Amino acid sequence: MLDYLEGGLNLVKHLDEKSEALPDHIGWRLWQASRAWQAEFAAAMRVAGHGWFTEARAALLGHIPRVGTRQSTLIDRSAISKQAVQQLLDGLETEGVLERLPDPKDGRSKLVRYTHKGLDALRDGDRIKLQIEQDYIARLGQQRFAALMDALRALDARQAGAIDREAGV
Amino acid sequence: MLDYLEGGLNLVKHLDEKSEALPDHIGWRLWQASRAWQAEFAAAMRVAGHGWFTEARAALLGHIPRVGTRQSTLIDRSAISKQAVQQLLDGLETEGVLERLPDPKDGRSKLVRYTHKGLDALRDGDRIKLQIEQDYIARLGQQRFAALMDALRALDARQAGAIDREAGV
DNA sequence: GTAAGTAGTCAAGATGCTTGACTACTTAGA
């Protein structure tokens, strides 16, 4: 193997770029596409003045409906530990995007709610999502885009189903 | 892994209960699908005895062809800083997955090469990828799966094009 | 042969996550 490398950089380059293609399986493609979307969205959000926006925070916000939610619900819903959720909420609260209120129904619990600033960001986010989607449709064509969404939704349904079976539901 | 999938289940539940539309845009779907694939793959790798396997390391290994590569090439190719690449390589070297050799052609440079252990992991990884893919095909159907891959490849091509334009190529 | 550029390293720090240990409150049940 080293013989190849010692044989000259051109050969190595050739092997790298032509003979051994970069990964082209579904996992790699999904990862690349997801990263690209995240990067595009985050950049647009920063341009729109939401400098506090990060990927981790976005992932959490994706689980908070506009009407707000209980912190414990959020913990159940997101895939991370309650301490991680709490730390992210601390940051978002400091940024003024969210606020936490005591739950009048349960003295242990807290309600997480968007501030005005948070709702503004959601609105901008929706606009940016639509813009990116329009761009994707323009490049893929309506049909291929629809097929993409359809397949992704079907995959999601399959995962929920898998859990149902595991849980004996 | 299960935590994540459970999150997906709760997502569905939430839709039923509160009927507030949760994210259903392309970015969210891509993110969910990508995370699910990563989790499934990583779990299978750990079961196969590759306990050192993590997502960050996987992302780096995805850029290292079987014949190995120069560290600087790896730095160019991956989207992270050279120091981050180095730290990941340090870890993988400690785990015995990779080794670094001086480049006989360039005294500054180092060659990154898989060890026997690393090549074993690649082989298991390929097997697992195929298994997951077969599972996806079984659930989506050949046609929908092909449409998914086609759309993802088309998106990737568009991004490469965008970069080319930015670089003035 | 020297100035500029490239490859890699070392160090310090930020972010995002983890586990463990804890307080405060609610609920179930003898």
Place this chain on the structure above:
DNA sequence: TCTAAGTAGTCAAGCATCTTGACTACTTAC
């Protein structure tokens, strides 16, 4: 009604991943 168990949230410490800045060693261009 007590009390034990469970739930909601917090505090603290630590790990993994990634960043920027400063540096050494080597190569290349002129």
